[in-house]
Every structure is written in structure tokens, then in C-alpha cells.
Amino acid sequence: MRAVHHLTLPRVLHPGAWWLWALGLAVAASRTRNPVLLVLILAVAGFVVAARRSDAPWANSYVAFLKLGLVVIGLRILLQALLSTRSQGNTVLFTLPQLPLPDWANGVKLGGEVTAEAVLTALYDGGQLAVMLCCIGAANALASPRRLLKSLPGALYEMGVACVVALTFAPQLVVDARRIRGARRLRGRTRGSFRTTAMPVLEGALDRSVELAAAMDSRGYGRTAQVPRRQRRITGGSVLLGLLGIALGVYSLLTDAMAFPVAAAALAIGLLLAVGAMAYGRQRVTRTRYRPDPWALPEWLVTAAGAAAAATMIVASARGMNGLVLAGPLVIPPVPVVPVIGLLIGIAPAFAAPPLTRRAELVPA
Amino acid sequence: MIEFDRVTVTYAGAKEPAIRDVSFTVPEGELALVIGRTGSGKSTLLRTINGLVPHFTGGTLAGRVLVNGRDTREYRPRDLADVVGIVGQDPMAGFVTDTVEDELAYSMESLGVAPDVMRRRVEETLDLLGLADVRDRALTSLSGGQRQRTAIGAALTSHPAVLVLDEPTSALDPQAAEEVLAALQRLVHDLGVTVVMAEHRLERVIQYADRVIEVPGGSTAVTTGLPVDLMVSAPVAPPVVELGRLAGWSPLPLSVRDARRAAVALRGQLADHAPLRPVPVEGRELAKCNDLVVAYGNITALRGVSLSIKAGEIVALMGRNGAGKSTLLNALVGLVTPRSGTASAAGADPRRTRPKQLVKSVGLVPQEPADLLYAATVAAECAGADSDFGVPAGSCQALLERLAPDIDHQQHPRDLSEGQRLCLALAVVLCGAPPLLLLDEPTRGLDYGAKRRLVEILRELAAAGHAVVLSTHDVEMVAEVATRVLVLADGELVSDGETATVIAGSPAFAPQVAKILAPLPFLTVGEVATALDRAS
Numbered sequence: 001m002r003a004v005h006h007l008t009l010p011r012v013l014h015p016g017a018w019w020l021w022a023l024g025l026a027v028a029a030s031r032t033r034n035p036v037l038l039v040l041i042l043a044v045a046g047f048v049v050a051a052r053r054s055d056a057p058w059a060n061s062y063v064a065f066l067k068l069g070l071v072v073i074g075l076r077i078l079l080q081a082l083l084s085t086r087s088q089g090n091t092v093l094f095t096l097p098q099l100p101l102p103d104w105a106n107g108v109k110l111g112g113e114v115t116a117e118a119v120l121t122a123l124y125d126g127g128q129l130a131v132m133l134c135c136i137g138a139a140n141a142l143a144s145p146r147r148l149l150k151s152l153p154g155a156l157y158e159m160g161v162a163c164v165v166a167l168t169f170a171p172q173l174v175v176d177a178r179r180i181r182g183a184r185r186l187r188g189r190t191r192g193s194f195r196t197t198a199m200p201v202l203e204g205a206l207d208r209s210v211e212l213a214a215a216m217d218s219r220g221y222g223r224t225a226q227v228p229r230r231q232r233r234i235t236g237g238s239v240l241l242g243l244l245g246i247a248l249g250v251y252s253l254l255t256d257a258m259a260f261p262v263a264a265a266a267l268a269i270g271l272l273l274a275v276g277a278m279a280y281g282r283q284r285v286t287r288t289r290y291r292p293d294p295w296a297l298p299e300w301l302v303t304a305a306g307a308a309a310a311a312t313m314i315v316a317s318a319r320g321m322n323g324l325v326l327a328g329p330l331v332i333p334p335v336p337v338v339p340v341i342g343l344l345i346g347i348a349p350a351f352a353a354p355p356l357t358r359r360a361e362l363v364p365a
Numbered sequence: 366m367i368e369f370d371r372v373t374v375t376y377a378g379a380k381e382p383a384i385r386d387v388s389f390t391v392p393e394g395e396l397a398l399v400i401g402r403t404g405s406g407k408s409t410l411l412r413t414i415n416g417l418v419p420h421f422t423g424g425t426l427a428g429r430v431l432v433n434g435r436d437t438r439e440y441r442p443r444d445l446a447d448v449v450g451i452v453g454q455d456p457m458a459g460f461v462t463d464t465v466e467d468e469l470a471y472s473m474e475s476l477g478v479a480p481d482v483m484r485r486r487v488e489e490t491l492d493l494l495g496l497a498d499v500r501d502r503a504l505t506s507l508s509g510g511q512r513q514r515t516a517i518g519a520a521l522t523s524h525p526a527v528l529v530l531d532e533p534t535s536a537l538d539p540q541a542a543e544e545v546l547a548a549l550q551r552l553v554h555d556l557g558v559t560v561v562m563a564e565h566r567l568e569r570v571i572q573y574a575d576r577v578i579e580v581p582g583g584s585t586a587v588t589t590g591l592p593v594d595l596m597v598s599a600p601v602a603p604p605v606v607e608l609g610r611l612a613g614w615s616p617l618p619l620s621v622r623d624a625r626r627a628a629v630a631l632r633g634q635l636a637d638h639a640p641l642r643p644v645p646v647e648g649r650e651l652a653k654c655n656d657l658v659v660a661y662g663n664i665t666a667l668r669g670v671s672l673s674i675k676a677g678e679i680v681a682l683m684g685r686n687g688a689g690k691s692t693l694l695n696a697l698v699g700l701v702t703p704r705s706g707t708a709s710a711a712g713a714d715p716r717r718t719r720p721k722q723l724v725k726s727v728g729l730v731p732q733e734p735a736d737l738l739y740a741a742t743v744a745a746e747c748a749g750a751d752s753d754f755g756v757p758a759g760s761c762q763a764l765l766e767r768l769a770p771d772i773d774h775q776q777h778p779r780d781l782s783e784g785q786r787l788c789l790a791l792a793v794v795l796c797g798a799p800p801l802l803l804l805d806e807p808t809r810g811l812d813y814g815a816k817r818r819l820v821e822i823l824r825e826l827a828a829a830g831h832a833v834v835l836s837t838h839d840v841e842m843v844a845e846v847a848t849r850v851l852v853l854a855d856g857e858l859v860s861d862g863e864t865a866t867v868i869a870g871s872p873a874f875a876p877q878v879a880k881i882l883a884p885l886p887f888l889t890v891g892e893v894a895t896a897l898d899r900a901s
Contacts, residue, residue, distance in 0.1 A: 146463055161461070168463065182700045183736035188724035188753050188797065196739045203779060204735075208458050215459030218415050220446030220475030220523070286477040290470030291484065 004296035006354065013052075013353045015143030016151060017299040021048075022139035024306025025346055029131040030254050031313040032324045033124045036333045037343065038131045044309075044346045045138040051350035053141050065137025069130025076126035081114045089117025089329065120329040151293055155239060155281030161221075165212065169205065176201045223286060238277035245270020298354050305348035312342025366527060366559045367391040367414060372428035374409055374418055381583075383409040387428075389578060389589045391561060393526070396553045398574035398592070399563040400601065402812045404782035405582025407563040408454075411529050414561060415449035416442045433526050447476055450520025451529040454810075455536075456512045457504070465507070465515050466491075466500050472523040483522075490518045494548050509686040510541025514548055521552070528552065530562040534569055536809055538685050538838045539873045542569055549573070565812050568603035568841060568877055571596070572620035593617055601813040604841055604877040607890045611897070624881045631893075635885055638900050640892040642865065648676025651801045651832040652697055652727075657706035659692050666692040668856040669706070674834060676800065679827045681847035681864070682836040683874060688853040690836035691732060694803045697834075698729045711800050724754060728799035732806050734790035738778040743789060746778055754797040765792035768822060783810035791822070802826060804835040808842050820846045843868060844876040844888040864888065 003009055022045070029041050046062065053059040081096070098112035145167065152160040180200045184192050216222075249267025252258035258266075316339050317324050323336030368390045375382040384406040391397045399407050412418045416437040419426045430437040433448045450472070453459045462468045469490055473483045491497045494514045499507060507515065513533055520528060533549070534542035550573060552558040561578075564570045571577075577595045579588045588595070596606045596617055605624050609617045612631050618624040652674040659667040666689045674680055682690045695701045696708045699715030708715065711726035718726070731737065740746040747761035754760075765772065769788035772781065778789060787807055794802070808816055816839075823833050823846050837843060843850060843864065850867040852860040852874070860867050865886055868874040879888050887893050 150467075164462070168460075179731075179733070180736050182695070183731055185700065185720045186698060186724065186729050186731070186737060186794070187750070188720045190720050200736060200739065207779070211453060211455070211458040212461070214412075214417055214421050214442075215451075215453060216461055217421055218417060218442045218446060218449070218451045219461070219472040219519070220443050221461075223443050223446070223475055223477075287474050288477050288480055288483065290467065290474055290480065290487070292480075 002296070004294040005298070007298055007301075007352055008354065010355045012054075012144075012147070012293065012356065013142075013302060013349075014151065014293040014295050014299045015145075015148035016293075017295070017302040017353075018143040018349075019139045019148065020303040021306030021346070021349055022135045022142075024303075024308075024310040025138070026132045026135035027254065027310040028313040028343060028346070029128060029135060031317040032339070033128055034324055034326060034333050034336070035124055035127060036335050037324070037339055038124075038127050040340060040343050041131050041309075041346070042134055044343060045135055047347055048350045048353075049138050049141050052353050052356070054144075054356050056144060058145065059141050061140040062134065062137045065133050065140070066130075068137075069133045072130050072133065073123060073126035076129075077119055077122045080118050080122035082110060083108070084115065084118035085109055086113065086115060088121055089115050091116040091330065093119065117329040124326070124329070147293060150289075153278040153282070154287065155235065155278040157287065169208070172208070173201060173205060176204050232281075235277045235281040238273050239281070242270045242272070242274025242277060245273060298352055301352035302349040305346050305352065309343050309346035312345075313339055316342070366393040366395075366433060367561065368429075368431040369413075370429040370431070372413060372426065372430055374406075374413060374424060374426050376422065376424040379424075383424075384413075384580065384587070385584060387580075387587045389587065391559060391576065393559055394553065394557040395575040396549070396560045396562065396573055397576045397578055398570060399561065399578045399580060400565075400567065400599070401563075401580035402582055402601075402814060403565075403784050403810060405580045407580050408531055410578075410580060410587075411451070411531050411561065411563055413437070414527065414529050415445050415451050416440055417451070443475075446472060446525075447523055448525055449527045449529060450523065450525040452513075452516045452520050452531065452533060454531045456516035459516060460504050460519075463503055463505075464500075465496055465502055465504065468504060468515055468519045469496075469522050471519060476523055478523070486522045486524070490522050493521075493551065494518045495544070508541065509537050510544045513537060513541070513545050517545070517548060521558075525558070527559045527561065530560065532564055532810070533562060535565055536806075536838075539840060541686065542566070542838075546570065546573065565810070566839075567601065567813075568605065571603055571606070592619055604890050605881065608878055608881060608893060611890060611894055621877055621880045624877075628881050632882055632885060634900060635882065635887070635893065635896055638896040639885075640887055640896055642863075647678070648830060648832075650674070651676050651711050652709070652834065654693070654696070654708045655706055657693075657696060657708050658704045659689075659696055659701050660704050665856055666701075667696070670853075670856070670858050671706075672851065672858065672861065674801070674832050676830050676832050677827055679823055679833045679835070679846055679848050681843040681850045682834060682853065683838070683840075683843065683850060683868075684853035684859075689856040690853055691805055692856075693853065694729060694805050694834065694836060697801070697803060698727050699723065700729075721755075724794075724797040724799060726799055727801040727803065728794035728797055729803040730787065730790050730794050730805065730807060732809075734786045735779060737790045737793055738786070741777055742775050743772055743778060743781070744774040746789065746793065747774075750793040750796045756796055761792055761796045764795050765789060768792055768818070784812065784815035787811070787815075787819075795826075800831055802831050802833045804833070806836055806838070808837055808839045816842055840868060840874050840876045841889075843874075844879070845891075850874075 025041055025045055029038060032038065049062045092113045093116050095113050096111040099110040101108060101110060146164055149160040149163050177197065180197060181192065184196055189196065245266050249263050249270055252263035253267065321336060321338065323334040324339065326333060369387050372384065372387045373382050374384050387410065399410060401407050409418055412422065413426065413430055414432060418424065420441050432445065435445060435448060437445065460468055461471050466487060469487045470483055473486065491500055494517065496511065496514055496518060499511055504512065504515065533545055537545065546569065549560060553560055562570065571592055574592045577590060577592045579595060579599065593616055596602055596619065605619065605621060606617060609624060614627045618627050650673055654670050654672050657667055657670045670693060682693065684690055692701060696703060697710050697715060702716060713726055715723055715727065738746055740749050747765060748758065750761040751758050765788065768791060769785050772785050778786060781789065807819060811819065827833055847864045850862065850864050851858060852867060865888060868876065869879045869886060869888065876888055878890060878893065
């Protein structure tokens with residue numbers, strides 16, 4: 001067996017595999033509002049993150065997304081409490097002072113009675129969104145965004161470079177802004193204006209961009225094979241159209257905005273266009289890639305784990321299995337066995353993904 | 366290898382050409398050193414070699430530049446990437462990726478080098494430049510010397526025949542500069558790479574040069590020659606050369622080692638004449654730190670620093686990059702909050718003083734002088750400073766006139782040369798006439814002439830009762846101007862004393878004259894000259 005197929009040999013997993021796994025979990029979360037299943041997904045993602053995250057700066061993003069999720073839930077509950085009517089149920093928890101609204105706002109109510117049903121519905125709805133956010137957070141924590149950009153197909157290389165440069169520049173801008181705000185003190189000024197804060201930061205950024213562009217030019221960036229301009233335009237257009245199709249398809253599959261066959265067709269056509277155009281566009285790329293991330297057995301297993309979790313939930317929901325959607329807000333959530341088992345497969349990457357390479361100096365000789 | 370044939374470069378909209386009628390050749394495997402004042406066109410000359418001028422910058426190039434037989438008129442920089450590797454002034458600004466290994470591979474990826482060849486060359490380069498220990502580190506976490514070596518490595522992996530470097534050591538501490546120069550030496554000697562390098566710090570590099578290209582700027586012609594020949598009459602020269610001229614040594618030594626061998630007689634002559642050092646007038650206490658601790662997150666920048674600085678002193682703050690020099694200066698103006706301990710400037714706590722009053726007691730010229738400058742022209746900047754500091758109109762202008770008389774007042778501050786920009790920032794800060802003046806690395810990018818003027822200004826200020834603190838890596842400047850030296854290491858104050866006692870004994874910080882004349886306590890050529898006068 002080749003070294004890349006080993007599950008225990010330390011190396012960095014392909015970032016694409018992490019994203020596919022996390023998207024699988026997110027799709028699974030989109031199929032249920034059962035809090036038991038949602039919490040299970042959260043736990044699965046959290047467990048894998050804890051087991052396989054690095055010490056890189058982005059590795060804390062799971063916690064950041066978790067906090068964002070809590071904010072989402074909180075906002076949702078607050079709005080529901082303020083705006084809800086008795087349409088969801090009659091169990092009144094408490095009564096807020098009600099704001100009298102003018103006639104034209106008929107049907108809208110601000111304050112008043114808050115029912116347990118309304119609050120719980122908001123909690124579950126918000127919870128679903130929060131869990132999906134956390135899945136994205138898990139992908140962010142596990143996969144280096146730069147490595148992901150590096151493994152973009154050759155035809156998208158320029159776009160990838162632009163993103164990498166932006167990723168470097170954004171933190172630099174923050175540092176600059178802080179430094180320049182400090183320098184204002186040295187001029188005896190307390191308040192800043194556009195002229196004294198934004199201008200120096202922008203000027204600095206512009207200088208740096210020019211410098212970087214010169215460096216990239218002198219290092220061979222943009223050496224391409226000669227391809228007619230028309231062909232280049234067609235390729236570019238098809239890639240864009242394809243991506244649009246994929247986005248549309250995924251969105252409607254997740255939200256039921258379109259009928260299933262239409263959404264699936266959009267996704268398929270989009271994929272076909274994008275992949276075709278990219279394969280065609282490779283012709284003009286003369287670059288090679290240094291130590292590309294391999295796609296081997298661990299990557300397949302991680303992707304499969306995410307796909308299995310998603311597939312179980314999609315099939316279960318298509319068949320109308322009990323327990324995915326609650327009968328009413330106040331019932332005790334059931335524990336459906338098959339979806340739970342499906343979701344538990346999602347925990348596989350904690351064991352299937354190779355451990356990370358530790359820095360040499362941390363390992364005892 | 367490189368051939369310039371009557372090259373004149375004129376930028377778009379400029380009245381005068383940036384470089385005029387330059388002709389020279391650099392044969393294969395030589396190390397050519399480009400010298401000249403700031404703003405004389407050194408960078409333009411370097412960027413002409415790989416075609417950045419005029420392909421990237423615009424402008425017109427007359428004449429012909431041939432590199433390895435390729436004419437830069439027909440080849441764009443990207444098409445010369447396999448022949449010329451270029452390293453800019455600030456290595457950080459030229460980095461495209463985020464880790465050392467990826468950065469080393471970047472040019473090769475662009476050139477389409479086969480993956481197995483790439484892998485091998487990256488490993489070779491890591492060993493050649495001593496970067497193997499940091500191969501997977503983020504570029505932002507590297508020290509200055511490591512960054513510079515990474516930038517050199519990144520230019521080298523595509524195996525260019527020519528390596529072009531713009532001031533590779535001017536931002537580095539002496540130890541890091543040694544690392545970089547040792548690496549360059551290796552390239553020239555072992556791999557036969559042709560190196561063209563611009564550098565102000567002649568004392569560091571002149572001994573390694575095979576050929577010197579002098580760019581005087583203006584309409585004077587560019588001259589090339591052997592270092593020894595050019596140094597006999599060059600207006601800018603490192604202390605070792607000036608000492609050689611003073612003592613009349615021939616041939617002129619360029620390295621400390623050669624000078625030491627020639628200096629036996631001089632040492633005997635000077636043995637009974639210790640240099641006269643003015644006793645600094647000690648006035649009231651202007652800066653005081655007591656057990657100062659500053660931390661950023663979990664990194665401790667200063668751990669328990671106590672010091673006291675009095676009026677009339679010029680204090681040099683030395684130490685490695687990242688030793689805490691800038692943090693100490695920032696603490697004295699209240700830009701950072703101490704975790705514990707106190708810092709006071711001119712009797713006031715800078716954190717609790719309103720900026721308007723603070724600038725009357727302490728002024729700081731930051732590492733990037735441009736941070737202090739907001740206006741679109743020099744004249745507007747001066748007017749702004751007058752109103753900021755509440756001084757009569759024209760004060761700043763008058764100060765600037767003294768510091769840098771040749772500045773065009775209608776220019777944008779960002780278009781000024783590094784030295785001129787520093788003078789402008791200095792004039793702005795001095796407007797408030799703060800008794801305590803702090804300068805963060807003021808000598809970066811300054812040529813000898815500008816440094817000499819800065820030394821005069823600082824001496825005048827000290828004589829007028831100001832206290833000056835400057836952080837710097839420039840040992841020659843310290844020897845020239847400082848009355849006291851503080852050395853910081855890892856956030857702690859490791860030595861504090863008179864300049865002569867602190868720097869003369871240290872292998873890293875000793876100026877050239879001290880090394881040549883050791884064990885005699887001389888630090889500068891000026892001291893030697895006066896001692897010789899008294900002896901005769």
C-alpha cells in the first residue's frame with residue numbers, strides 16, 4: 001500500500017475532503033428540526049474538530065462559528081417573542097407590554113403575550129441554522145483556506161491568487177490602521193478624519209500592491225501558453241455559468257425553492273459546464289504545482305462519511321420517516337434510530353483522517 | 366553576463382532622466398556593488414536589469430540592456446524570470462505565499478518546472494541558506510534575517526544566472542546581516558551566481574565586492590571600477606577606508622582584518638593618547654521607567670525594564686530585531702499600556718496625558734515616518750503641523766529648511782526620498798519642541814551624507830537641553846553620536862553604560878575603528894584624527 005493511503009501516517013488531509021464532509025453534515029442538518037439530531041450533528045462535528053485540528057490561527061473558527069450560532073438562535077427567539085401571535089399555540093409563558101401600532105400596520109403586533117410554542121419553534125429553527133453554520137465552522141477549522149485555494153483547478157488559478165493576496169492583505173490593513181491611529185496621538189490629535197486615517201492606510205496598501213505586483217511579475221507570474229482571445233473568453237464564460245448553475249442547484253436542493261428534478265438538472269448542467277471548461281482551460285496553463293495535496297484513501301473515507309450522513313437523512317426525509325420533523329413544538333423529541341446511526345458515521349474522520357505532523361522540535365528525540 | 370550600453374531611463378512626466386547614459390559590463394560570477402546617494406537612481410538601475418524598468422514602471426529606456434544575451438526590450442520581466450532573480454528592499458512586500466517552503470517553490474511553479482526537480486531544488490536551497498529548521502513556518506513569524514534569506518532563496522530556486530538585491534542588509538541587525546552576507550558569499554563562490562547589490566552600509570559589504578558601480582545621480586556619469594581604486598577618492602566611504610586614508614595606508618584596506626595588520630604602527634603611535642570624550646552635561650530627568658512590563662497577548666515584549674534618562678543625553682537603544690526596542694519607545698509616548706510598572710516622560714504619565722499636552726513633552730518619530738504625514742504636499746504638511754502644535758505659522762517650515770534645505774515644498778510626502786521623509790517627520794515632531802525626543806530606527810535607508818546631517822542635528826538638540834533616545838542597528842552611527850548605550854535582549858535590559866564601555870567590547874556591536882585599534886579605546890575616525898593632532 002502506498003504511503004499516502006495509510007490512515008495512521010501523519011500528514012495533512014486534502015482540504016477539499018474536509019469541506020465535502022462538512023457540507024455533508026450541513027445537508028444532513030438541513031433535513032431535520034429534531035433537536036436531538038441537531039445536537040448530535042453538532043457533537044459529531046465538534047468531536048472531529050477536537051481530534052484533528054491543528055494549532056494554526058484558523059483552527060479556532062469552530063468556536064467562533066458556535067458563538068455566531070448562539071447569536072443567531074438568540075436573535076431568532078427575541079424576534080419571535082416580540083412579534084409572534086397566538087397562531088402557534090396557546091401556552092402563554094409571560095406577557096410583555098404591547099406597543100400600540102397605527103392602523104396601517106394591522107396584523108403586526110409588537111410585544112404582548114409570548115407563548116412557549118413560539119419560543120420553542122424559534123429555538124429549533126434557529127438551532128438548525130446554527131448547526132449548519134457550525135458545520136461550515138468545522139470545515140474552516142480543519143482545512144487551511146490557503147491550501148484549499150491552492151488546490152483550485154488550473155483554470156481558476158488567477159482567481160485563487162487574488163484570494164490568497166487578499167487573505168494576506170486584510171490582516172495587514174488592520175495592523176496598519178492600528179499603527180496609524182497610534183501615530184495620530186504623536187501629532188497631538190485626538191480625533192481622526194478620513195484624511196488622517198483612511199488615506200494613509202489606503203496609500204500604504206496601494207504601495208504594497210504595486211510592490212507585490214512587481215515581485216510577482218519578476219517571478220514569472222502570468223507566463224501562459226498562447227491561446228486565442230475568443231477561446232479564452234468562451235472558457236471563462238462557461239466556468240462562470242457552470243458555477244452559477246451549481247450554486248442555484250445546491251441552493252434549491254437545500255431549501256426546496258424549486259422542484260427536485262429542476263434543481264438536480266441545474267446542478268448537473270452546472271457541474272458539466274464548469275468541469276468541461278476547466279479541463280479545456282488547462283491548455284493555456286504552463287504552471288506546475290509544488291507538493292500538491294494527494295487525494296488517497298483517507299480523503300475518500302472522510303468524504304464518504306459526510307456523504308453517508310447526508311444520504312441517510314435525505315432518504316429518511318424523502319420516505320417521510322418519523323422523528324425528523326416534530327409533530328408539534330411541545331412534544332418530547334423522539335430519537336429515530338436509523339438517522340442517528342447515519343449521523344454517527346459522520347464521526348469516522350476522527351479516526352480515518354491521518355493525524356497531523358507535529359513540529360520536529362516538539363517530538364522527543 | 367550583464368551589459369549596459371548607453372542606457373538612459375526617463376520616467377513618464379519627469380523632466381530629468383533617472384539615470385543617464387550608463388554603460389558597464391558585469392562578467393559572470395562577480396559580485397558587483399552599486400553605491401550612491403539616496404534618490405540617485407540605484408533602484409532604477411537594478412530594476413532595469415530584469416526589465417521591470419520600463420515594462421512595469423513605464424517610462425522610456427534608450428540604449429540597450431543585455432542579460433545573458435537577452436535584450437530587455439524584447440523580454441518582459443516574467444520572461445526573464447529564469448535568468449534574473451530579484452529581491453526588493455522589503456522582502457515582506459514581495460512574498461506571494463504564506464510559508465517558507467511554498468515561497469521557495471513559487472517561481473518554479475510559474476516557470477513550469479517538473480515536480481520532482483522542484484522538490485529537489487527546494488531541499489537544496491533550504492540547506493544552502495540554512496532555512497531547514499523553519500521550512501513550514503509562516504513567513505510572518507520569521508525574524509528579519511530569516512525573511513531576507515527566504516526572499517533570496519525564493520529568487521534562487523529557479524536557478525537564475527543573475528541575482529539582484531536592493532539593500533539586503535539595511536533593515537537588519539548586525540548578526541542577521543552577517544547571516545545574509547555569508548549566504549551571498551556562498552552563492553558567488555560555490556555556485557558562480559552573478560550578484561548585483563545596492564547597499565548603503567558599505568562597512569558591511571565593501572570587502573566582498575569584486576566591482577563597484579557608483580551612481581552619483583544628477584548629470585554626473587556613472588563610473589565603475591575595482592573597490593580599492595574607487596574607495597581612494599569616493600565621497601562616501603566606510604570608517605575602515607577613512608581610517609586608511611587618514612593613516613595613509615597603501616594599498617587601502619577594505620576589511621577589518623587587512624586594516625588590523627596595517628595598523629600596528631598606528632596603534633603604537635596612539636598608545637599614550639586616549640581619546641578625549643566630552644563629559645555629558647547631566648540635567649533634569651526626562652524619561653523614567655520603573656520595572657516596566659509590556660505584553661502583547663502571551664508574548665512578553667518587555668520584562669521589568671528600569672531606566673532613567675536625563676536632559677543632554679543621547680541614548681542609543683540597541684538589540685536584535687524583536688528585542689523590545691520599539692515597544693520601549695512606544696511605552697514612553699503611551700502607545701502601549703504597561704501590564705505593570707510605570708513609564709513617565711518629562712514628568713508626566715503618557716497614558717494619562719491628553720495628546721495635545723503630551724506632544725509638548727515627548728515626541729516620537731516612528732519607524733515608518735510616513736505614518737505621521739497626512740497632507741498632499743510638504744508645504745501643507747508644515748502648515749498642518751503648525752496648527753496641530755499651536756505654534757506660529759512658518760515654524761515647521763523654518764525647521765525643515767534647516768534639516769533638509771533641498772526639499773521641493775510642492776512634492777507629495779510619499780514621493781520624497783527616505784532621508785527627506787525622515788527630515789520632514791522630524792521637523793513635524795520638533796515643532797512642539799518636546800524636551801524628550803524619541804527616534805525609532807532613523808537610519809534605515811539613509812546614506813552617509815544624510816546620516817552625517819542627522820548626527821549634527823541630534824548633537825545640537827542635546828546641547829540645547831533635549832534628551833534624545835534612538836533605537837538603531839547602526840553601530841557606526843552609535844559610536845559617532847551616542848553618549849550612552851542601552852542593550853535590550855528578549856525584553857530585558859542587559860547592558861547600560863557609556864558608549865565606549867558597552868560597544869567597544871562586544872563582538873557584534875563594536876564599530877570598525879574599535880575592532881581595528883583594539884585594545885585602544887577609540888571608536889571613530891574623528892577621535893583618531895584629534896588624537897593624532899595632539900600627538901604631533
